[in-house]
Amino acid sequence: MAEKTMRDAINEALHQAMAADDSVFVIGEDVAGCNGAPGETGTVGGVFGVTSGLYQAFGPDRCIDTPISESAIVGAASGAALMGMRPVAEIMFADFIGVCMDQIVNQMGKFRYMFGGKSRCPAVIRFAAGGGFSAAGQHSQSMYQVMTSFPGLKVVIPSNAYDAKGLMLQAIQDDDPVLFFEPKVLYQEACEVPDEMYTIPFGEASFLREGDDCTVVAFGQMVPKAAQAIDALEAEGISCDLIDPRTSSPLDTNAILESVEATGRLVVVDEAPPRCGLTADIAALAADKAFSSLKGPIKQVCAPHSPTPFSPELEASYIPDSSKIIAAIKGTMA
Numbered sequence: 001m002a003e004k005t006m007r008d009a010i011n012e013a014l015h016q017a018m019a020a021d022d023s024v025f026v027i028g029e030d031v032a033g034c035n036g037a038p039g040e041t042g043t044v045g046g047v048f049g050v051t052s053g054l055y056q057a058f059g060p061d062r063c064i065d066t067p068i069s070e071s072a073i074v075g076a077a078s079g080a081a082l083m084g085m086r087p088v089a090e091i092m093f094a095d096f097i098g099v100c101m102d103q104i105v106n107q108m109g110k111f112r113y114m115f116g117g118k119s120r121c122p123a124v125i126r127f128a129a130g131g132g133f134s135a136a137g138q139h140s141q142s143m144y145q146v147m148t149s150f151p152g153l154k155v156v157i158p159s160n161a162y163d164a165k166g167l168m169l170q171a172i173q174d175d176d177p178v179l180f181f182e183p184k185v186l187y188q189e190a191c192e193v194p195d196e197m198y199t200i201p202f203g204e205a206s207f208l209r210e211g212d213d214c215t216v217v218a219f220g221q222m223v224p225k226a227a228q229a230i231d232a233l234e235a236e237g238i239s240c241d242l243i244d245p246r247t248s249s250p251l252d253t254n255a256i257l258e259s260v261e262a263t264g265r266l267v268v269v270d271e272a273p274p275r276c277g278l279t280a281d282i283a284a285l286a287a288d289k290a291f292s293s294l295k296g297p298i299k300q301v302c303a304p305h306s307p308t309p310f311s312p313e314l315e316a317s318y319i320p321d322s323s324k325i326i327a328a329i330k331g332t333m334a
Contacts (some may be wrong), residue, residue: 004193006186009161010050013168016197018058024172025062026051028073028090032065047092048128048187070099078108081123086172094127094143094181108177109152120175130221130271131319132185137307144181145277148248154178154202155249159223161191163246166200183221203250211239214329215259217282218244218269222320226269229325248278253285260286264295265332271319273305299328
């Protein structure tokens with residue numbers, strides 16, 4: 001089985017889905033690239049190169065460059081989805097979700113409910129999310145924790161190339177709107193990925209480590225950092241479950257609660273600020289449903305409640321790392 005980066009795995013998923021189903025198309029700013037500018041059209045494939053080669057393979061009718069208007073991109077995608085197409089729209093950075101919030105929250109997320117279950121909106125919206133590129137406060141936010149709070153939307157956060165491909169293919173087949181947040185700092189990270197098409201069901205968490213002493217739940221780019229922390233603690237005789245939910249909506253609450261009931265401790269890790277976020281949500285879930293099993297305080301490891309700094313040194317301190325996760329695990333065991 002070949003090793004592929006997350007970027008290449010998502011690209012392969014898009015190629016395969018478009019080849020298998022003529023109703024699938026991509027739309028967004030520079031998804032082809034060089035359209036109307038110097039250079040060969042289709043050579044760029046988005047600001048991170050994820051859609052590279054789609055224009056050459058499927059042409060301008062199925063790889064559509066758009067003006068700089070997130071509202072227009074999502075509005076066009078939602079309308080096409082209502083008419084039976086399966087659009088994959090790209091919003092370059094997750095931070096720009098605010099520009100098209102009405103289209104996503106009040107339209108796409110509500111169609112099935114507003115029309116008595118008689119309509120569907122099988123649209124995927126892709127976002128490059130999170131920090132780690134020294135891109136400052138307006139290009140470094142994760143935003144998936146915000147979107148998880150809105151019913152009617154499915155929210156996906158892959159942490160590796162294998163999951164990214166399977167979750168993308170599942171998202172394209174889904175009949176509800178799916179928000180697909182790709183941690184951009186992980187685009188170059190590689191692992192073994194099958195060449196053939198496969199899907200990963202939403203709402204099924206992945207257990208990446210198994211242990212007896214503590215449950216660690218981590219999202220996105222925090223998953224490999226949590227794995228590094230847990231591996232380091234093995235030398236000290238501390239073993240932990242590591243759960244990657246993969247989707248925050250739906251959330252695999254059973255997997256989390258069963259693990260907490262077995263270990264008696266919980267550490268939740270996310271790069272987003274703490275207030276009203278996923279760490280607080282899962283901490284509340286455990287406190288409500290597994291309180292009698294807890295042996296120590298629930299710990300949240302996340303960024304400070306402030307905008308992401310531009311300075312590389314400050315950003316490195318801002319984003320949680322393995323040392324902070326280790327301290328939290330030891331803290332709940334103390």
